[in-house]
Amino acid sequence: MSVIKxxxxxxxxxxxxxxxxxxxxxxxxxxxxxxxxxMGPSGSGKSTLVHMxxxxxxxxxxxxxxxxxxxxTLSESAWALLRRKKVGFVFQFFNLVANMTVADNxxxxxxxxxxxxxxxxxxxxxxxxxxxxxxxxDAAPGQLSGGEQQRVALARALANQPSVLLAxxxxxxxxxxxxxxxxxxxxxxxxxxxxxxxxxxDARVAALADRLVSLFDGAIVDDGRIARRRTGTAGEVIDxx
Amino acid sequence: xxxxxxxxxxxxxxxxYELKQALExxxxxxxxxxxxxxxxxxxGRLEKDGLVRAVDVExxxxxxxxxxxxxxxxxxVLTTWVDEPTEGPRVRDExxxxxxxxxxxxxxxxxxxxxxxxxxxxxxxxxxxxxLSRTAPADSVAVxxxxxxxxxxxxxxxxxxxxxxxxx
Numbered sequence: 001m002s003v004i005k006x007x008x009x010x011x012x013x014x015x016x017x018x019x020x021x022x023x024x025x026x027x028x029x030x031x032x033x034x035x036x037x038x039m040g041p042s043g044s045g046k047s048t049l050v051h052m053x054x055x056x057x058x059x060x061x062x063x064x065x066x067x068x069x070x071x072x073t074l075s076e077s078a079w080a081l082l083r084r085k086k087v088g089f090v091f092q093f094f095n096l097v098a099n100m101t102v103a104d105n106x107x108x109x110x111x112x113x114x115x116x117x118x119x120x121x122x123x124x125x126x127x128x129x130x131x132x133x134x135x136x137x138d139a140a141p142g143q144l145s146g147g148e149q150q151r152v153a154l155a156r157a158l159a160n161q162p163s164v165l166l167a168x169x170x171x172x173x174x175x176x177x178x179x180x181x182x183x184x185x186x187x188x189x190x191x192x193x194x195x196x197x198x199x200x201x202d203a204r205v206a207a208l209a210d211r212l213v214s215l216f217d218g219a220i221v222d223d224g225r226i227a228r229r230r231t232g233t234a235g236e237v238i239d240x241x
Numbered sequence: 242x243x244x245x246x247x248x249x250x251x252x253x254x255x256x257x258y259e260l261k262q263a264l265e266x267x268x269x270x271x272x273x274x275x276x277x278x279x280x281x282x283x284x285g286r287l288e289k290d291g292l293v294r295a296v297d298v299e300x301x302x303x304x305x306x307x308x309x310x311x312x313x314x315x316x317x318v319l320t321t322w323v324d325e326p327t328e329g330p331r332v333r334d335e336x337x338x339x340x341x342x343x344x345x346x347x348x349x350x351x352x353x354x355x356x357x358x359x360x361x362x363x364x365x366x367x368x369x370x371x372x373l374s375r376t377a378p379a380d381s382v383a384v385x386x387x388x389x390x391x392x393x394x395x396x397x398x399x400x401x402x403x404x405x406x407x408x409x
Binding site for chain 1: 245270271272273329333352353356357359360362363364365366367368369370371372373374386387388389390391393394395398399402403405406408409
């Protein structure tokens with residue numbers, strides 16, 4: 001049973017004078033617990049693809065299935081309801097609710113998905129703890145640095161324990177130490193079985209994935225496992241002389 | 242290796258195995274352990290060139306060990322090395338040559354070459370992620386070396402993406 005399945009998925013933007021194909025016939029299947037990284041040059045259709053998977057952009061043709069249910073034919077409101085329960089989304093820009101505290105931003109998706117207030121609070125505490133943000137729980141998003149807001153956005157996306165976490169360049173604003181926290185959390189939730197589909201050009205994050213899908217000109221040109229050897233040193237990249 | 246050993250000997254005289262241990266302690270598991278044979282061969286050459294001097298030290302119940310001292314000439318060479326900007330290419334790359342020459346062989350598909358190489362780089366990066374998570378933040382030399390390797394790999398991946406754009 002796949003968490004995500006697309007069949008000949010196509011997106012053509014026809015706002016301008018000339019129709020622009022962004023995604024040209026993608027067949028993608030993601031199994032439960034898989035972590036899939038999507039890479040490719042700019043303009044290869046990566047963002048459009050994950051936006052369609054999360055129902056944030058409409059498809060031109062083809063099918064999208066989420067947990068064995070066809071979703072591309074749903075109405076916008078039905079999609080929104082389903083998304084609350086099944087999808088977590090994190091973007092390069094954080095889209096936090098400005099007049100709510102960090103804690104409320106993170107609890108809200110869990111409550112919307114039907115969790116009890118107690119469960120939502122526990123989930124929020126554990127996520128903020130993992131991301132080193134416990135002390136910022138009562139702050140407003142505007143009082144946080146870019147890196148802190150990005151981590152709150154990740155905590156929020158995981159709050160409803162979604163069937164799939166969709167991410168589009170989630171480490172765009174992080175320095176090396178913050179990236180380390182994010183890497184650890186992603187790695188932990190992945191070990192706990194979280195399915196993840198992530199667009200990223202950040203090799204540190206992509207290297208956590210089980211599988212790499214390369215897009216080029218709107219089509220999949222490579223799809224394979226990332227080998228794990230666990231024997232390497234920096235000497236394989238840098239030769240100190 | 243020559244100058245690394247001179248620098249370690251500038252701190253204090255040592256025998257070959259101590260030099261190996263000093264290098265290992267500095268880099269932790271972030272860098273391959275130096276080969277003891279190579280250290281002795283290098284020390285022999287440094288001695289021949291007059292940059293170090295070896296003194297036999299007697300040990301009870303064991304063969305003599307050689308302790309190496311930095312000479313004045315060795316110190317001059319070391320100072321010159323430290324004072325000069327570091328010359329030489331920063332990156333040694335075989336893949337790009339392969340990519341450029343591949344069409345001439347008539348068998349290699351450049352798109353496939355790039356895709357395979359990308360997964361290989363990510364596999365190296367995955368090793369470095371593991372290595373970094375096993376390295377104590379206090380081991381700053383090891384941490385900086387691993388982060389340097391990660392930044393180089395990131396540049397290699399960006400370069401691959403750039404090469405791929407040209408296939409359009």
